[in-house]
Amino acid sequence: MSDPAALITVDDLRTIFRTGEEVARAVDGVSFSLRAGETLALVGESGSGKSVTALSIMRLLPMPPAQIVGRRIVFADRGTEQDLLTLTERQMRRIRGRRIAMVFQEPMSSLNPLLTIGEQIAEGLRLHLGLSRAAAAERACELLARVNIPDPVRRSGEYPHRLSGGMRQRVMIAAALGCNPALLIADEPTTALDVTIQGQILELLRSLQQELCMAMLFVTHDLGVVSEVADRVAVMYAGRIVETGSRAEILSAPRHPYTKALLGSVPRRRSARRDPAARLPAIPGQVPSAAQLPPGCTFAPRCGLAIPACTAARPALQPIAGAHAVRCIRWRET
Amino acid sequence: MARVTVAVSPGLLLLHRLLRRRLAAAALLVLVAVLAGGLLAPWIVPYAPQRMDILHRLAAPSRLHWLGTDEFGRDVLTRIVYGARLSLLVGGLVMLVATGCGLLLGLLAGYVRRLDGVLMRVTDALMAFPDILLAIALMAALGPSLIDVVVALATVQTPRVARVVRGAVLVLRELQFVEAAEALGATDARVMRVHLLPNLISPLVVQATFIFAAAILTEAALSFLGAGVPPTVPSWGNMIAAAQLYMQQADWLILAPGIAILLTVLSLQVLGDGLRDALDPRLRRLMR
Numbered sequence: 001m002s003d004p005a006a007l008i009t010v011d012d013l014r015t016i017f018r019t020g021e022e023v024a025r026a027v028d029g030v031s032f033s034l035r036a037g038e039t040l041a042l043v044g045e046s047g048s049g050k051s052v053t054a055l056s057i058m059r060l061l062p063m064p065p066a067q068i069v070g071r072r073i074v075f076a077d078r079g080t081e082q083d084l085l086t087l088t089e090r091q092m093r094r095i096r097g098r099r100i101a102m103v104f105q106e107p108m109s110s111l112n113p114l115l116t117i118g119e120q121i122a123e124g125l126r127l128h129l130g131l132s133r134a135a136a137a138e139r140a141c142e143l144l145a146r147v148n149i150p151d152p153v154r155r156s157g158e159y160p161h162r163l164s165g166g167m168r169q170r171v172m173i174a175a176a177l178g179c180n181p182a183l184l185i186a187d188e189p190t191t192a193l194d195v196t197i198q199g200q201i202l203e204l205l206r207s208l209q210q211e212l213c214m215a216m217l218f219v220t221h222d223l224g225v226v227s228e229v230a231d232r233v234a235v236m237y238a239g240r241i242v243e244t245g246s247r248a249e250i251l252s253a254p255r256h257p258y259t260k261a262l263l264g265s266v267p268r269r270r271s272a273r274r275d276p277a278a279r280l281p282a283i284p285g286q287v288p289s290a291a292q293l294p295p296g297c298t299f300a301p302r303c304g305l306a307i308p309a310c311t312a313a314r315p316a317l318q319p320i321a322g323a324h325a326v327r328c329i330r331w332r333e334t
Numbered sequence: 335m336a337r338v339t340v341a342v343s344p345g346l347l348l349l350h351r352l353l354r355r356r357l358a359a360a361a362l363l364v365l366v367a368v369l370a371g372g373l374l375a376p377w378i379v380p381y382a383p384q385r386m387d388i389l390h391r392l393a394a395p396s397r398l399h400w401l402g403t404d405e406f407g408r409d410v411l412t413r414i415v416y417g418a419r420l421s422l423l424v425g426g427l428v429m430l431v432a433t434g435c436g437l438l439l440g441l442l443a444g445y446v447r448r449l450d451g452v453l454m455r456v457t458d459a460l461m462a463f464p465d466i467l468l469a470i471a472l473m474a475a476l477g478p479s480l481i482d483v484v485v486a487l488a489t490v491q492t493p494r495v496a497r498v499v500r501g502a503v504l505v506l507r508e509l510q511f512v513e514a515a516e517a518l519g520a521t522d523a524r525v526m527r528v529h530l531l532p533n534l535i536s537p538l539v540v541q542a543t544f545i546f547a548a549a550i551l552t553e554a555a556l557s558f559l560g561a562g563v564p565p566t567v568p569s570w571g572n573m574i575a576a577a578q579l580y581m582q583q584a585d586w587l588i589l590a591p592g593i594a595i596l597l598t599v600l601s602l603q604v605l606g607d608g609l610r611d612a613l614d615p616r617l618r619r620l621m622r
Contacts, residue, residue, distance in 0.1 A: 058517055060513065060516055060517060062447060064447070093519045093520075093521065094519065095519070096516070096517055096518065096519035097517060097518035097519035097520075098519060101517070101518075102514070102517040104510045104513065104514055104517075105510075106510050109509045109510040109511060110510040110511050110514045111511050111514075112511040112515075112528075112529050112532075112533070113511075113533070114532045114533060115528070115529075115532075120511075123515070123518060123520065123528070124518040124519065127518065127519055127520060127524075128519060172514065175514075175518065176517075176518075
């Protein structure tokens, strides 16, 4: 599934955590690719491995206990192809923040309380672009203006405690975009924000993405957010991608029982429900522990359609049409 | 409605908060007095510290000798003031060396996972010995000079600082701004210097005052046991050790240095508590 135009190709990524005797397979064979300007949403519940996937790409997981055992992450940037997994730590540092940037979930703790806003944005600029203190400070103000922070000059001299969550997330975005990265990894950037601010941040990310022709890997568990930002969607469950396709395919015509159940458990207005009196459906059971994955299809224990064949062998990702693919042996019947 | 930013330096703010607590203010006053006495010793004391006056040996406190004289007729007040000099010098140096080394070790242990096990086992091993015992053993190996005392006491105190710093780093390193800095491509050294170190200052300052106090106390104990600075040097521990023989006839000999140690160490402890509260407004609010 190698796409020659891809900016980044994650090929059979496997990340495990060793804790004593146990081996937890947090990411168990994840593959996807992403082109410039494209947004891929990585969707899944807590513990499905989506954040570990993101951190594996950045190689920011603490090792040990984490270990990336397979297989390669090809980053084709500016005409050169590199396997991020074979780079030295030093080479990796040159890519982090410069070519691949990251925005985190928790804007309240993402900023160092003892440095001013301006200093924190300038940090990456000085590190990667070698700007002088003054030039970096000036560019930091420009970046603040670009993420729509009013009065950037004054704000850049302030400390994070004076900013609201939404403002801090804007600052984080400004810091991430400082070096015009080719790929932005956004790890649940809107989860900690209230809904109106969420909308603003998504809008901001989208417009900046277009402006910079940047690829975006958007990690989220919020399907509402997916419908707003994603071009393509990959649904993760227990460390594997169970279904992938375009936004419309996944949201309107899901084939995997897990995707269906996930979409079914999104709360809707009373008038939009088929049966207004029914309780909100939930998926029975819970995500299996990454240390004890069930054999075969990892979703089988919770799946209403499971048959003995489901647990016999690990199902492969089967193409349905175009880019739409599903990891379920009974997808035709769903 | 423009908010006005009043520029107050953090140091000034801290001092203000500290002085609002009466006990801490008193402690600071005592320490300033001791410090001034120690620094200005040659100019303020009435006699030379080694001047003997055999005719007036073991003289009770009087107008001539405010705190009396010792078994060689040396002025006790003079020796107390000179002793303050030594105590502060030892305490201060030990504080600097121990917090410096402890900070470095704690940062490395807390942030560089590979080093954690090794460094913490070493500190555990050092902390397994009782303070005094370890200090005496080190003194026996090193020698009796002032520098040796500082090295021995710093070795005893460093593991404590390392532990505290490591604990704070373990909390800090999980905060997202550390991860964010790593995601920006910052080196380990840079993360430690720019993002961890400044956030460690509060616990470090508090720890430093306690180490100052502990160093003074241990130094006195070492001198008392004869394992500290040479007995001719006026130190509070030496004075108490020498006074043992004359305790029944001349109780001031033991009381004067004893009270000096008590006041100084107590003040440092109170100051440390006050600093801790002043540096952490949240904790203070909870305690009220």
